Each structure stands twice: as structure tokens, then as C-alpha cells.
Amino acid sequence: MSDQWLFIAFILPLALFMPALPIALSRMIGPRKANPVKNSPYECGVETVGDTWVQFKVQYYIFALVFVVFDVEAVFLFPWAVAYDQLPLYAVLEGVLFIAILAAGLVYAWRKGSLEWV
Amino acid sequence: MISDPFTYLGDLLREVLVGLGLTTGQAAALIQFLGAGALATAVLLLTFLLIWAERKILARIQDRLGPNRVGPYGLLQTIADAAKLLTKEVIVPDGADKLLYYLAPPLTVMSVVGLWAVIPLAPNLIGSDINVAVIYLISIGAIGTLGIMLAGWSSNNKYALLGAFRSVAMLISYEVPMVLALLVPTMLAGSMGMVAIVESQRSMWFVVLAPLAALLFFTSSMAEAGKAPFDLLEAESEIVAGYNIEYSSMAFGMFFVGEFLHGFTLAALTVTLFFGGWLGPGVHTYTWLGLIYLLLKTAVVYFVVVWVRGTLPRLRIDQVNAFNWKFLVPLALVVVVVTAVADKLATSVGWGRTPAMLVANGLVFLGTLVVMQRYGRAQRLKYEGRAAMAPEPAGAPRP
Numbered sequence: 001m002s003d004q005w006l007f008i009a010f011i012l013p014l015a016l017f018m019p020a021l022p023i024a025l026s027r028m029i030g031p032r033k034a035n036p037v038k039n040s041p042y043e044c045g046v047e048t049v050g051d052t053w054v055q056f057k058v059q060y061y062i063f064a065l066v067f068v069v070f071d072v073e074a075v076f077l078f079p080w081a082v083a084y085d086q087l088p089l090y091a092v093l094e095g096v097l098f099i100a101i102l103a104a105g106l107v108y109a110w111r112k113g114s115l116e117w118v
Numbered sequence: 119m120i121s122d123p124f125t126y127l128g129d130l131l132r133e134v135l136v137g138l139g140l141t142t143g144q145a146a147a148l149i150q151f152l153g154a155g156a157l158a159t160a161v162l163l164l165t166f167l168l169i170w171a172e173r174k175i176l177a178r179i180q181d182r183l184g185p186n187r188v189g190p191y192g193l194l195q196t197i198a199d200a201a202k203l204l205t206k207e208v209i210v211p212d213g214a215d216k217l218l219y220y221l222a223p224p225l226t227v228m229s230v231v232g233l234w235a236v237i238p239l240a241p242n243l244i245g246s247d248i249n250v251a252v253i254y255l256i257s258i259g260a261i262g263t264l265g266i267m268l269a270g271w272s273s274n275n276k277y278a279l280l281g282a283f284r285s286v287a288m289l290i291s292y293e294v295p296m297v298l299a300l301l302v303p304t305m306l307a308g309s310m311g312m313v314a315i316v317e318s319q320r321s322m323w324f325v326v327l328a329p330l331a332a333l334l335f336f337t338s339s340m341a342e343a344g345k346a347p348f349d350l351l352e353a354e355s356e357i358v359a360g361y362n363i364e365y366s367s368m369a370f371g372m373f374f375v376g377e378f379l380h381g382f383t384l385a386a387l388t389v390t391l392f393f394g395g396w397l398g399p400g401v402h403t404y405t406w407l408g409l410i411y412l413l414l415k416t417a418v419v420y421f422v423v424v425w426v427r428g429t430l431p432r433l434r435i436d437q438v439n440a441f442n443w444k445f446l447v448p449l450a451l452v453v454v455v456v457t458a459v460a461d462k463l464a465t466s467v468g469w470g471r472t473p474a475m476l477v478a479n480g481l482v483f484l485g486t487l488v489v490m491q492r493y494g495r496a497q498r499l500k501y502e503g504r505a506a507m508a509p510e511p512a513g514a515p516r517p
Contacts, residue, residue: 117436
């Protein structure tokens, strides 16, 4: 099994390095004529006002929170799914109960209006 | 040799390397390294063909000719484009976070190429048969989202940041139904390993056992890949271009390599998980046939991806999110529960797996239709009621 992970340990750095190569190459052979106007942030010709990294509205983070709930749920559900063949009906129903509790969370978020895009 | 060229080549290479004086472990590691290099190169070179194919198919859908000047049928168009991009200036905007700015495009490509490590290409030909391949798929796929966030954040541009925020809100949302749909093949195969999933489809493809899960997976991974109608990532009419406005030259090109490759990769994943992967007639006598079967099936699914892209208009951000959270996620939850319960009930009653699954999926499908019909009627009544109550403007021409 460990040599299976070796392949992944090889391919991920390679997959990061190979696309970096053309970028480096294009930095080498491309022209380099920087000037303040060219390097200013592009905003349809209007000069940018203030800092870019400002506070954003909370809506995005609420989606992220709901996502985290469901992603953690998946981590718990995958072992259940792998062992599914050996499970008795009663253990399957326990998994269903677990999903139902999470579905209740979704219904709550829905009722609260967190899923509306404002 | 003719029946299983991949094993033959691997053994040959190992013998040569051991003959050169390496230990068996070193030889195995070197072969892994060469294999990883070959796979990554092949996948990245495939992009040249994919970009051409996608442009050509889209052009035909839109009643155009598409690229047809450079080379036969315009096949060399992508190479010409790449050469042009290479000679352009790499612009880094003032105040950008340089390290993250350069890291984002390769990271996006890595998240797609990394997926190929666990796709079984043929019997005995897979990068890495790890036993948690499904979770690996999810986690590596999520790195693509990270790349987009980094690109938007590091560009020091408000449009880029806004585009990145909405892309990330959409991408992480669509990960939920994708993950839930992935539970179904895991459950049916009883394993998270991709080889086990393909092998257990020998009697019946999972698309027959779980058509709704296949559809859910296909739809949500299309959103993950940023294909139309989910291409809000680059809604040029709303936020100039999205997270990649400030990028130029090959740094910009790499985002598109990642995007085009993601379309093909999602097709390959759909085929592996639901359409039997490399399975096909005669595959155990001649293993190289598996690669051909996989590529053929993937090409068909990929054509559907491009077809959908060429047919449907882009959705609005609120529609996209509502579609996910109010339709796909509840449906995915129902599909997982129904699959789990129906299979157990069927075995206790003595039904076969296939008819039980088909009936269960059909019932869920019908239920979904009824719910949607009810909802549509309620919405229509609401709007018609509002229109009837509104005062008629004076002097308006009667139809």
C-alpha cells in the first residue's frame, strides 16, 4: 500500500511543476516593460479607490458554514458506506437517522433564509 | 506481450533497471516516478487536443466553422495559441501578493492532473490503487477551489476578489451533492478504491443501478469544472472576467488548461464510477482494449458536457445557489437514503438488486417531478395573482 502512495507523492509535485514551467518560460521570453499604468489594478479604466482587501458581506461565510456541516457529515458517512454490505438493516437505519438529523439542519438553514442569495 | 503490454513493459523496465545495478525497491520507486511523469505529461498534452475539440464542437453547435486555418482541420490552432501566449508579457499588478499570484495557476492545474492518479485506465494499469480513492478525489478536487480563491485574493483587484468569492461560494456548494452522490457507488461496491468500483460493475453498470446518483454526480461535477450553465467563474458581462482578470500570458493560459482538462476529467470520472470504466468485451484477453474502451466512453460523455455547454445559457448566481441547496442537496440526501434502505429491503425480501434499484430510483424520480410540478404551479399562481391585482396603466393598448 505504501508504494501506492509513493505514486501520489510523485505526481502531485510533478503536476505542480509542469504548469509552472511554461509560466517561467513565458517570463523569460516575454517582453518586460512595466509601467505604473499597466501595473495598476484593472477596473474598466476607472482608478481604484481604497484598499482591495475589505470586509465582505457575511452571506458568503454562511454558505461556507453550511458547506462545512455537510462536508464533515460526508467524512462520517463514508466509513458507513464502505461497510454497507456487512451492515444489518438496523445499522443502515441508524445511518438514515444520522442523515435525517443533518437534513433537519438544512431545513433550519432554509427556514432561516440563509440559503437566499441577497 | 500482446495481451497485456502494460505489465510487460513494466516488467521489462524493472529488469533493465535491476540489471543496471539498482535494488528492487529503487527500481520500483523509479518506475513509479517515470509512470507519474508519463501520466502527467500525457494528460497535459491531451489538453491541446481537448481545446481544439471543444472549440470545434461549440462552433458547430453555434453554426460556425471554428478553427480551420492552422493545420488540417485547424488541429494546430492550440499550438499556435500556446506559442502566442508564451511570447506575451507576464504582468503582475501593483500590490499583488506575488507568491500566491504565481502559485494559483499551477495549483489549479494540479488539482485536475492529480485526479488522474486514481483513475483506472485499463486492467493492471492505474497510477495508484489506494483504498481511499473516493475521498482523495474530493480532497484533490477541492484544491482547485483553493487555487481560484488564491488567484482572486492575490490579484489586488476588487473584481477579481468579487469573482473569486462568488466562484468559491458556488464551488463549495456544489461539492455537497457531489460528495453525497459519491456515497452511492461506494455503497454499491463496498469499497472506496477505484479498481474495486470498476470491478464490481462487471455484472451491471452503476448507471443502471443508480441513474439519479449518476445524474447528480454529473451535474455537480459540471459545476465544479465551471462549465456552462455554471460558468459564473468568468461571467464577463457581470464582473469583467472573474478571478483571472489580472492574469496574462501563460499564467492566464494555465487556468484554461485546468478548465478544459477538468471537463474531460469529469467525463472520465463519470465513466469510471458509473459507466463501467474500462470494462468491455474482450478486455481480459487484451488489456489494452480497456484503455480504448475508457477513452471511447469518456469521449461520449465529454461530448455531452460540451453539448450542454453549447445549449444552455448561463444561470444567475442566486439561481445557481438555489438550484444547489434547494434541489440538488435534498435530492441527493433522498437518493442516498433510498438507495441504502431499498437495497437492504430488497435482499431481505429476495428481490434482485437491479429491479429493486430501478424501482426505487423511478419512484424518487416521479416524486421529484410531482414536487416540482406543485412548486411550479404555486409560483405561477403567486405571480399571476400579483399581476391581476396590479392596477392597469391608463391607455395601455389591449392585446
